[in-house]
Amino acid sequence: MSAHEDVDRGVPGPGRVPGPPIAIDVRNLSRRFGDFVAVDGVSFDVRAGEVFGFLGSNGAGKSTTIRMLCGLLRPTSGTAIVDGVDVGRDPERVKPRIGYMSQKFSLYERLTVDQNIAFYGGVYGVRGARLSTRRDFVLDMAGLRGKERTLTGELSGGWRQRLALGCAILHEPSIVFLDEPTGGVDPLSRRRFWKLIDELSRSGVGVLVTTHYLDEAEHCHRIAIIQAGKLAALGTVAELKAPFAGRPIVEVRTSRPVEAMRLLDAMPQVEKTSIFGTSVHAVLRTADAGADTIDAALTGRIEGPIETSLVEPSLEDVFLDLAMRSASAS
């Protein structure tokens, strides 16, 4: 691989400017629909070879942002430069440079695997020898060898998802948008899919991915959390968890989480609580109040066995923390 290619693919080489080039540069991006502000002054950048997670609840503005970055929707104000192209000014020039895959795995179910590849090849201008090379690549990547003539509608979720990704990167874009790509897919396929995303980023492709599986988001190099159209947090996973330094989280496993939560909320050392299925997470005010004090305080006051342990903050804790803070602020 030549030195020149290194720069292009965004892999930092020795003696070069540190940090890979910027693939997506978003500055003060806003979009209004009438009186409703769907995206409100959002700024971030995505580097080449980076997996950038874009998190937020439904209606927070994720999809609107992606649609603007893909050239489907004009920004009301602000700029977005995608692969060197100003999306607001030249949306049509953005489209050949990006790949897009949505939660719906938008393939034609009545076409075979091969026919879907041929269609997207035709639409993206991938033809002839290049198409057959890329087709082989996609078939291998998705593990669809031997299924070329299977109807896409007959494939299981995992296969379809990988084929959809393959069709989205058939034209070798330098940036890929994945909009909730793992919805409705079994855990094993999800893991395999994230491996593919990882490989993609290693080859220098900038990946912007939205998901509401917060455990998946830990795979991302950096994460942006968007709430009510505004950027609520931005940073690496470690950076996002930094606010929890000195505020240990105690997980209480019990068959009566609601009762436990009420008791925990009344304790002076507990800052706040949240329910995670059959367990309760209690954020403590200081580091010296340990799990054992909680255990002691709860024992005998709740029916059934109780298990308490110190846990690392998860992105879900971060997310809920941010949500509560913005709720109390407004």
Place this chain on the structure above:
Amino acid sequence: MIGAKTRAVAVKELRQILRDRRTLMILLFVPAFFLLVYGYALNFDIRNVRLAVQDNDRSSVSRELISAFVNSGYFDLVADVSSPAEVDGLINRNEARAVLVIPARFGADARLGRATTVQLIVNGDNANSATTVVGYALSLVSALSTRYEIEARLASAAGPALSIEPRIWYNPELRSALFLVPGLIAYIAMLTAVVSTSLSVVREKEVGTMEQVRMAPLGPVPYVFGKTLPYFFISLASATGIVLVAMALFDLPMRGSWLALIAAVSLFLVGALAFGLLISTIAETQQVAFQVALLTSYLPTLMLSGFIFPISSMPTFLQLVTYIVPARYFLVVLRGIVLKGVPLGTFWAELGALAVFAFVTLGLASFRLRRQWA
């Protein structure tokens, strides 16, 4: 020239159609089925009308009149009654659809050339067939009447009498099938073009492939062209097939040129496909698209085009509405080409109306599509 992207979309669409049995059935078998149903069953000719006779004259002239009815082939003699009460019963039990009442002295009056009247009682519960039956009877009676009139005048050495000898052109036997086939072509072209086009675009919206395609460097124009081309050719093939089948089954004469037929059908199809696209830009679900297509194209083509009901016998308001039904113009052109062999240039007004319709709907559809696309 068709670009590579348009071709990719067209090939994809064709493969989808071929894989989709339901659409394929609609496009190929429904036209054939309709042709048979409409050609054979939707027949306005009436034969074997059950006729009862109350002959109060019993002369050779009255017998001649009765046999004229029976020999016409339109009537079957089912009863010979002698009282009005019996007539009531026959009509009420639907044993007779019509009763011919011949007065006493009928024969004598006829021979002398004096005016005389026979009564025809017709069951009017089916107004259409009743009208037709009255028409048959009138012509039978007047034919006989003319003959006696002439005989009477000759006997009295009066001057010559006039008689009408009707000549019906193009469809001498007035067979409904010949009249209906052009309408059927319009109907089926509208069905395949409007319904399947709107459904196929809306399906892509529903499934989400539309969003995916919009993300691709593919403008709305190649998308629309690629998507409608297969339907255009299928509809054209379907229309040609209808003419061929009608020629084989119903002895449809193909008096005009095939080229003129294909040109006229093509013009009509452009408008119909554009209309289907327009519907797809309005409807968000296939169900809505189907209903809108039915209401705005299927029913008007069936009811307001002159396909089944003559426009001239509609109320004025409906007659005005028919001016915006493209099938109205298309039918005139088609009947002219197929039944009369009239050259295309004769129909410049109708073709102009079709062109205006195609132009306006295409403009509206592309305007709306462009706005939705990006």
